[in-house]
Amino acid sequence: xxxxxxxxxxxxxxxxxxxxxxxxxxxxxxxxxxxxxxxxxxxxxxxxxxxxxxxxxxxxxxxxxxxxxxxxxxxxxxxxxxxxxxxxxxxxxxxxxxxxxxxxxxxxxxxxxxxxxxxxxxxxxxxxxxxxxxxxxxxxxxxxxxxxxxxxxxxxxxxxxxxxxxxxxxxxxxxxxxxxxxxxxxxxxxxxxxxxxxxxxxxxxxxxxxxxxxxxxxxxxxxxxxxxxx
Amino acid sequence: xxxxxxxxxxxxxxxxxxxxxxxxxxxxxxxxxxxxxxxxxxxxxxxxxxxxxxxxxxxxxxxxxxxxxxxxxxxxxxxxxxxxxxxxxxxxxxxxxxxxxxxxxxxxxxxxxxxxxxxxxxxxxxxxxxxxxxxxxxxxxxxxxxxxxxxxxxxxxxxxxxxxxxxxxxxxxxxxxxxxxxxxxxxxxxxxxxxxxxxxxxxxxxxxxxxxxxxxxxxxxxxxxxxxxx
DNA sequence: TAGTGGTCTAGACCACCGC
DNA sequence: CGGTGGTCTAGACCACTAG
Numbered sequence: 015x016x017x018x019x020x021x022x023x024x025x026x027x028x029x030x031x032x033x034x035x036x037x038x039x040x041x042x043x044x045x046x047x048x049x050x051x052x053x054x055x056x057x058x059x060x061x062x063x064x065x066x067x068x069x070x071x072x073x074x075x076x077x078x079x080x081x082x083x084x085x086x087x088x089x090x091x092x093x094x095x096x097x098x099x100x101x102x103x104x105x106x107x108x109x110x111x112x113x114x115x116x117x118x119x120x121x122x123x124x125x126x127x128x129x130x131x132x133x134x135x136x137x138x139x140x141x142x143x144x145x146x147x148x149x150x151x152x153x154x155x156x157x158x159x160x161x162x163x164x165x166x167x168x169x170x171x172x173x174x175x176x177x178x179x180x181x182x183x184x185x186x187x188x189x190x191x192x193x194x195x196x197x198x199x200x201x202x203x204x205x206x207x208x209x210x211x212x213x214x215x216x217x218x219x220x221x222x223x224x225x226x227x228x229x230x231x232x233x234x235x236x237x238x239x240x241x242x243x244x
Numbered sequence: 245x246x247x248x249x250x251x252x253x254x255x256x257x258x259x260x261x262x263x264x265x266x267x268x269x270x271x272x273x274x275x276x277x278x279x280x281x282x283x284x285x286x287x288x289x290x291x292x293x294x295x296x297x298x299x300x301x302x303x304x305x306x307x308x309x310x311x312x313x314x315x316x317x318x319x320x321x322x323x324x325x326x327x328x329x330x331x332x333x334x335x336x337x338x339x340x341x342x343x344x345x346x347x348x349x350x351x352x353x354x355x356x357x358x359x360x361x362x363x364x365x366x367x368x369x370x371x372x373x374x375x376x377x378x379x380x381x382x383x384x385x386x387x388x389x390x391x392x393x394x395x396x397x398x399x400x401x402x403x404x405x406x407x408x409x410x411x412x413x414x415x416x417x418x419x420x421x422x423x424x425x426x427x428x429x430x431x432x433x434x435x436x437x438x439x440x441x442x443x444x445x446x447x448x449x450x451x452x453x454x455x456x457x458x459x460x461x462x463x464x465x466x467x468x469x470x471x472x473x474x
Numbered sequence: 475t476a477g478t479g480g481t482c483t484a485g486a487c488c489a490c491c492g493c
Numbered sequence: 494c495g496g497t498g499g500t501c502t503a504g505a506c507c508a509c510t511a512g
Binding site: 028063069084 | 499500501502503504508509510511
């Protein structure tokens with residue numbers, strides 16, 4: 015029943031809820047990777063309808079704060095605060111933040127002289143020996159990325175001794191500078207969102223994430239026919 | 245009420261409506277700057293509730309296709325062709341999603357040693373043989389893109405045997421990772437939408453939405469996420 | 475199987491735009 | 494002023510996840 019929701023007018027209800035949740039995350043109430051309360055629970059807690067809670071969550075998702083899958087509770091991706099370098103760069107950390115289990119399968123690991131570009135990127139003399147790693151990365155068992163990494167000699171020796179099937183290189187290198195890696199993701203599994211500050215005018219500020227033609231190639235389900243616009 | 249909407253399942257109603265509207269825009273029915281039909285009118289036309297129409301519009305807005313103000317009708321922002329990053333992977337898929345017929349005209353296809361940058365991008369030894377393809381891509385007969393692709397030896401052999409005039413390489417590579425492609429679009433025919441937000445990081449990783457686990461379209465995503473950038 | 479998010483409906487009131 | 498989008502409610506069924 016209609017509820018006069020008269021309280022105050024300027025900030026809409028769902029924005030307030032969104033800000034509140036965001037604040038709770040920032041305050042440490044919900045660490046990255048943890049699960050948030052369900053829609054129904056929050057609806058009751060805030061005394062609003064489920065739809066309003068969903069609107070709030072939609073806003074948080076647009077900001078990249080949370081992630082959601084059908085059937086499972088929403089999880090915190092990263093706080094609104096600045097992420098540390100390691101957090102942004104570590105596949106393992108990122109995966110866990112989404113509630114997924116990161117792993118890896120080593121395709122190749124060998125020691126060879128650095129190519130010109132590699133040497134330049136790693137700031138070492140051309141031809142210096144490096145360790146080159148090719149690893150398939152998996153998200154809860156599903157391969158989503160191919161990682162090609164180059165490590166300078168002293169670091170490479172450490173990397174070579176790691177358990178590369180389950181571990182995170184970045185997390186263990188802790189402070190040791192540099193790795194150069196060209197990562198190619200499986201397009202269907204990962205979406206990159208590019209944030210651009212100065213570009214574009216009116217048509218910016220979005221975040222696009224809708225399924226591009228989902229999993230069923232055959233159907234082609236032509237959309238609406240005559241009754242639609244055309 | 246209820247609506248069985250049961251019959252076939254996959255694409256949700258609002259996605260169909262969104263695709264339909266987008267197709268109508270692409271078809272020229274609504275030029276940039278023009279006003280779209282109101283929510284209520286579309287709701288009646290499609291025989292759905294207003295909420296569903298709003299969801300469809302929300303998706304279009306997230307793609308930067310339309311803009312909206314309270315009290316006034318929504319207006320078309322971008323030109324007819326807006327390709328979101330997520331759909332960037334397959335030209336053919338993108339084309340069909342717009343109701344256009346994708347095709348291609350092979351300009352050149354030959355085998356030659358990889359240039360330094362190509363070798364680097366494909367992570368193969370410098371000078372290794374690759375297949376280099378130059379193809380003009382057409383949208384329902386009109387050329388809109390020049391595609392330059394480089395494929396390593398084993399993959400290239402497959403590509404060379406494909407029907408490149410009508411087919412999609414990406415869709416057939418099924419799981420074979422690795423391709424490095426430099427695609428240049430005709431400026432007047434295509435507009436890329438850059439998504440912008442207030443987030444701190446210039447590049448962040450987000451999980452893709454769809455659930456699927458079966459047949460996934462392969463894709464290269466030139467992530468250029470070389471760790472060390474900033 | 476129970477819980478959760480995804481989708482959809484059919485109402486309602488409001489702030490704002492344009493005629 | 495009537496029409497439009499923005500917000501909110503209170504139901505409902507479904508597909509999927511997790512224990």
